Amino acid sequence: MISPLSVYIHIPFCLSKCPYCDFFSVQRDASGVNPSEYFRWLELEVELLCRRIKGLEGRTIASLYFGGGTPSLFAPAMYGGLIARLTAAFVFAPNLEGTLEINPGTLGGNESNGKHSCPSSSTDPPVVALPDSNRLESFLKMGINRLSVGVQSFSDRTLERLGRAHRTAETLVLLEWIRARAAKAAGNLTWCMDLIFGAPGQSLADWQGDLQRALAWQPHHLSVYGLTVHKGTPFAHLQREGRLDLPDEETQRAMFLEARHTLTAAGYEHYEISNYARPGFRSRHNECYWTGGEYLGLGPSAHSFVAGVRWANPPNLLRYGETLEAGRLPRRFDRAPKGRARLGEQVMLGLRRLEGIDLEAFRARIGCDLTQAYGREIARLAEAGFLELAHGRLRLTEEGLLVADAVMTEFF
Template structure:
């Protein structure tokens, strides 16, 4: 089976107050060391993987902020990927972008390098709420970034938004959603804010300096997103993701369908050959190990069949289309209805799951309670 390729770019102009991903302040020396090491890692896997593990179905530059890299570096990296792997026909190549880090010339270079999908982290069209999140861009810059991306020739754009921001009202959220559909992106991601332990925003909430969004308000925001976006032609295909027909994110589907993927860069995660493993999060140690032609892997776990079936269940249920029960049987040689009979029947009785047309799906009631459902399969 072809694999997804994730490339972690661990640099930001400034870390957002809610972010717990691995990132470092961008610097010329750091970028140089990173790119040299990344190319070594691409070549290392290119020389050791074989068969369908060398066919790439999608590429995703995530971060951090990939667009803090010099635009020309995307061509360098993608040329190395093409030389070491085979890109499938129609391969989706996504780069995440912060509105404060793009311009016309840089976007044109991204497109010329082969990036054919842009994911812009807008988060809100309210400048006050962007300040709460610690974002480095304004609402005006976000609007301009979308305009510039269209002018450069991008015809597949995702916009990311966050609901449940401290101080955010339902009216604020509705205004952002309406502005989003005016921009007519092909894809919209609408996530609830997670106050991750150790982040400045979570610590401010624990000290009482800000008030977390009430749970009932966040649930109302979620329902508002579903109503507004589906009314404007977006298909609600995953818990937090909406797409125009045929514009679902191919790379994220790799994760939700529990298919294999290779992660490159510091702290990147992989799922290859039935094993999950992650790279060292330290840029220095990551680079040092690759300079010695060593894999920069820090943790590796070989999954049992039971582990892989469990993950396939709770990841697949994130999709509104749910799990194809026949495909599950074909993959594992066992039927999910038999393995998880007690769990499935209990959740159906509670109105959180439904089985129809050979698929097992979350119900409308189950969508906002998805984490309760997922725990039954862990």
């Protein structure tokens, strides 16, 4: 039986560019591309993919994920043509998981545009762009049943230092709407929050405050990311000049562990390095990536893995569009990973999950006995306290979670 596909759709427009971000995205009003044209390119990509990849058309889609960028910047009507194209080309599973990433302050006709309406005196309440509930309702009608909110922090000072376009007041009105709507949907609407720790000037106490405020909302799912300074970003530049006041390594470790202990004590399953879910609310879309499932990524910089071939689109909006207009698929690379690279990739994905790798299932799926292929590496990492091998599974220890990237490089 052919397994279902997951589909990721990249919407690479943002109100403004956050100085730490290395995702491919452009400022909406300065992109030089009309967003409706972009949505047409996405349709074109679906059409070309179905024409070029034998057996793709007609496959079942288990999850659809609109990520970015900021997908919530656009009215649901903009998505209509693309959804129609996807519906014509594929079969949507009856229990389809449809996720939309939302940034606070981007769901009204009057979004803040990254400029914050400051009260003229300290007693004035902040002016907040209210989310347009018609827009949200239309997204739900479109098949969205999982809302992922980019909260990042409940502290305006932290949001400002992260260069985020929104403020806490906007987050709160959005969460209020979502929580009420989810209650009305009686289990048919899941919602999630993204938080960041290790922001400039953030203390452990600040982070504890963020976790407590997040927990008070009782989201179904929480993604908790440590800030990474990526090459080429404004934060990397500030860091080089010694002007980025990040928490030290010890504090960042303590922040990771604080999240792990606080959230698991509150009943969340820590199921992937950066992800926590109430029982039954894991992200099925992301689980597809981590378990070696097949996925199709649409849009510039999106990655795909179908029929043993992995490819990525170029992180360039114009090149993406021009290539499609010329009747070609915009692929930056296109390869079937083999040998140690393939194994390393699978180990890396498997170790991201807290339950680790089921060695027997790995052997059946990939045809390799990990304890033989990596006997020395596993023994060394287990001896150092980063890995454990028990009950037929290989997994990271708590100490290993803190240095996961370094552990994973040992398998390549």
